[in-house]
Amino acid sequence: MSRRRRRPGATFVSPRPRAEPAARKDRRNRRQAPRGRGGSIARHHWQALRSAMHRLVKTPLATLMTVMVIAVALSLPAALQIVVKNAHAVSGNLEHKAQISLFLRQRVTEGQARELQQQLAERSEIVAVEFISRQQALEEFRSLSEFGSALDTLGENPLPHVLLVYPRVDQHDTEQLETLRADLAALPQVELAQLDLAWLQRLFAIIEILQRSVAFISLFLTFAVILVVANTIRLMSQNYREEIEVFKLVGASDAYVRRPFLYSGLLYGFAGGLLALLMVLLATLWLSGPVNELARLYHSDYRLQGLDWRDGLTLLVTGLLLGFGGSWAAVSRYLRELQL
Amino acid sequence: MIRFEHVRKRYPGGHEALKNVSFRLDSGEMAFLTGHSGAGKSTLLKLIALIERPSHGSIWVNQRNLARLHPRDIPGHRRRLGIIFQNPTLLFDRSVYENTAVPLRIAGCPEAETARRVRAALDQVGLLDKERLNPVALSGGEQQRLGIARAIVAKPEVILADEPTGNLDPVLSREIMQLFQRLNQVGVTTLIASHDLDLIREFPNRQLTLARGELVGDRS
Numbered sequence: 373m374s375r376r377r378r379r380p381g382a383t384f385v386s387p388r389p390r391a392e393p394a395a396r397k398d399r400r401n402r403r404q405a406p407r408g409r410g411g412s413i414a415r416h417h418w419q420a421l422r423s424a425m426h427r428l429v430k431t432p433l434a435t436l437m438t439v440m441v442i443a444v445a446l447s448l449p450a451a452l453q454i455v456v457k458n459a460h461a462v463s464g465n466l467e468h469k470a471q472i473s474l475f476l477r478q479r480v481t482e483g484q485a486r487e488l489q490q491q492l493a494e495r496s497e498i499v500a501v502e503f504i505s506r507q508q509a510l511e512e513f514r515s516l517s518e519f520g521s522a523l524d525t526l527g528e529n530p531l532p533h534v535l536l537v538y539p540r541v542d543q544h545d546t547e548q549l550e551t552l553r554a555d556l557a558a559l560p561q562v563e564l565a566q567l568d569l570a571w572l573q574r575l576f577a578i579i580e581i582l583q584r585s586v587a588f589i590s591l592f593l594t595f596a597v598i599l600v601v602a603n604t605i606r607l608m609s610q611n612y613r614e615e616i617e618v619f620k621l622v623g624a625s626d627a628y629v630r631r632p633f634l635y636s637g638l639l640y641g642f643a644g645g646l647l648a649l650l651m652v653l654l655a656t657l658w659l660s661g662p663v664n665e666l667a668r669l670y671h672s673d674y675r676l677q678g679l680d681w682r683d684g685l686t687l688l689v690t691g692l693l694l695g696f697g698g699s700w701a702a703v704s705r706y707l708r709e710l711q712l
Numbered sequence: 713m714i715r716f717e718h719v720r721k722r723y724p725g726g727h728e729a730l731k732n733v734s735f736r737l738d739s740g741e742m743a744f745l746t747g748h749s750g751a752g753k754s755t756l757l758k759l760i761a762l763i764e765r766p767s768h769g770s771i772w773v774n775q776r777n778l779a780r781l782h783p784r785d786i787p788g789h790r791r792r793l794g795i796i797f798q799n800p801t802l803l804f805d806r807s808v809y810e811n812t813a814v815p816l817r818i819a820g821c822p823e824a825e826t827a828r829r830v831r832a833a834l835d836q837v838g839l840l841d842k843e844r845l846n847p848v849a850l851s852g853g854e855q856q857r858l859g860i861a862r863a864i865v866a867k868p869e870v871i872l873a874d875e876p877t878g879n880l881d882p883v884l885s886r887e888i889m890q891l892f893q894r895l896n897q898v899g900v901t902t903l904i905a906s907h908d909l910d911l912i913r914e915f916p917n918r919q920l921t922l923a924r925g926e927l928v929g930d931r932s
Contacts, residue, residue: 412820419817618801621761622815622862623791625784712763 416628424635427608435640438604442644442691445597447651449590450679450687454656456586458677459579472553474535475564485533488561492537497552502536509534532563546573594694601640601698605633609706620712626704633703634696641695645688652679652687713739714760714870714901719769721755721925729755731925732769737903737918739774742896744912745905746929747922753905756922757872760903761795762786774869791819794868794900798875800859802847808834808858809843815866833865837891853884857891864895871895873904877911885911893917 428435476485482505493501504512509531514523539552549567557565609616616629656678667674679687714737721730730752737743745753758764759771762778771778774792781789802811812833816826834840837857839850847855856876863871873892877885889904889911896902906912912919921929 412822415817415820415822614801615803618803618814619818620787621763621790621795621801622818622866623787623789623793624818625787628787628818 416631420628420631421635423632424639427612427632427636428639434604438600438640439643439647441600442597442640442695443647443651445593445600446645446648446687446691446694447655449586449593450648450652450683451655452582452586452589453683454652454678456579456583459575459582461677462674472537472539472549472556473564473566474537474556474559474562475566476533476535476561477563478532480533480561482533484561485535488559489535492535492556497540499538499540501538504534504536506531506533594690597641597644597691597694598698598701601637601695602702604640605637605699605702606706608636609633609703613710616707616710617712620710626707629707630700630703633699637695637697637699637702638692639695640699641691641693642688643691644695645691648691649679649684649687713737713772713774714903715772716756717770717772719759719766719771721752721759721764722767729925730759730766730922733922733925733927734769735920735927735930737901739901740896740899741918742892742902743904743918743920744915745903745920745922746907746909746912748907750924751922752925753907753922754874755925757795757874757903757905760870760872761793762789791815791866792869794860794863794866794871796856796859796863796871796873796876798878800855800862802855802858804846804848806846807843808839808845808847808850811847811858812843812861812865814862819866829865829867830861833861836864836894837861853880853887856880856884856888860888860891860895864900868900871900871902871904873902873906875906876904877906877908882911886914889915 476488480488485505486503489501489503492498506529510523510529513531537552537556539549546569549569553565553567556562619629656676660676660678663676664674716733716735719730719733720728722728733752733756745756747753755764759766760773760778762781766779773789776789778789803814809830812830813826816829821829831840831843834843837860839854839857839861842850842854847858850858856879860873860876863873871892876892877888880888885908892902892904893915919929919931920927921931
């Protein structure tokens with residue numbers, strides 16, 4: 373570079389002193405700096421980013437601990453969000469399977485039962501009707517209940533034919549469902565019409581509570597992340613007090629002084645978000661095996677839902693925003709206190 | 713040009729550091745500001761650098777009324793000044809070169825221009841051969857010269873020096889003052905606060921004397 377050339381009239385003499393680490397750093401900085409007359413803003417941002425990275429690397433343990441705290445604080449609501457997401461998926465499946473079971477009278481033959489199935493399927497308030505013959509029901513009962521040998525002692529099949537009615541009406545409108553159930557119960561072929569929605573309603577209530585809890589915990593942990601970043605940046609700005617004072621006295625604006633700290637906050641937030649994302653992904657992977665196995669045992673094709681790319685992006689952006697917000701609050705306050 | 717018109721400065725708590733101070737320093741002029749400790753020398757320089765604001769009166773620096781300067785314009789004002797302290801407030805995690813380059817980096821000066829001006833400033837203060845060293849490896853006099861290099865690198869309109877020889881021996885002090893004289897010869901308005909009357913007498917420049925916050929002498 374040109375700085376190695378000796379200028380005419382220069383009074384210095386060789387040999388040059390051996391380059392020290394600070395000098396090596398300077399050379400690297402100058403090599404990497406954006407060039408061009410119009411690159412002043414880019415140059416400032418580049419300097420600020422480099423300075424921020426240097427500050428974080430200089431205290432690796434403190435940086436790691438801060439990033440870990442942010443990651444834990446971000447991963448908790450993310451993990452709970454996954455729980456809510458899966459609960460929604462499960463309840464969604466169940467919602468569409470809400471049904472009224474019609475236990476037909478013993479005297480109703482299979483042919484009459486199938487005829488009734490046809491008639492009901494044509495009604496506008498019914499989506500579909502499934503027929504389970506008494507024989508099918510017995511076999512299912514035998515395989516699931518483990519009372520197969522006890523059933524063998526019975527002379528005849530005590531189970532009736534069953535029609536499973538899937539209503540078209542809003543699943544949350546219990547009044548409408550109850551009206552339909554009563555209507556079906558009044559049919560002469562029907563012994564018992566059963567609508568069991570209570571457990572579904574309870575599940576919806578639990579999910580609602582879970583959802584609100586996640587929102588509250590997320591809000592709480594958001595403040596925690598802002599406080600962690602703000603406190604870290606406050607300590608950092610105190611460590612760089614001398615440098616800040618020099619900068620201010622030679623004409624640095626508040627924005628110039630603030631910029632490296634904002635980049636530090638952004639880096640903390642990004643690293644925390646990235647680590648949180650990794651933690652949640654690993655936890656999802658770790659849990660997906662047992663959950664999928666459990667679903668299989670219940671004859672379900674349900675699969676554990678993890679974070680999709682939108683969730684991942686949200687986590688990273690949240691980390692960045694919280695890092696930025698925390699550092700902005702801390703360094704702005706510090707500059708106000710400095711009064712230079 | 714620096715102009716003080718009936719300037720008073722009262723600190724919180726009631727201490728009046730400057731009392732009705734008025735003077736004018738022409739563009740390109742060099743003057744010494746003398747007086748005992750606590751006379752108000754540093755306060756006067758701080759008012760020019762807008763580290764402090766006057767309680768009363770007006771201060772003009774190159775046709776700019778500092779009282780009317782918006783806070784967002786303070787950095788721009790300071791970039792037109794070269795400020796030198798008794799302790800040169802260097803950054804010890806950077807080289808001599810990088811310390812000198814700080815004002816240019818803040819001003820967003822292109823890299824090639826920065827390198828040229830930093831070397832010129834270091835050459836002027838005789839530190840060009842030490843540009844790669846860490847300031848901790850410099851002597852007290854060299855550190856002060858580095859502070860001066862940093863102050864002049866951005867070609868300021870005004871140089872303010874607060875006891876720049878306070879920590880130096882007589883020989884080094886004389887060298888530093890001669891350096892200020894050389895800088896002043898290129899037209900930079902220079903105001904140097906010093907209580908070292910023996911040293912000041914060796915130079916033919918104007919002398920403003922403060923005592924208990926009042927301007928009690930103005931000798932050319």
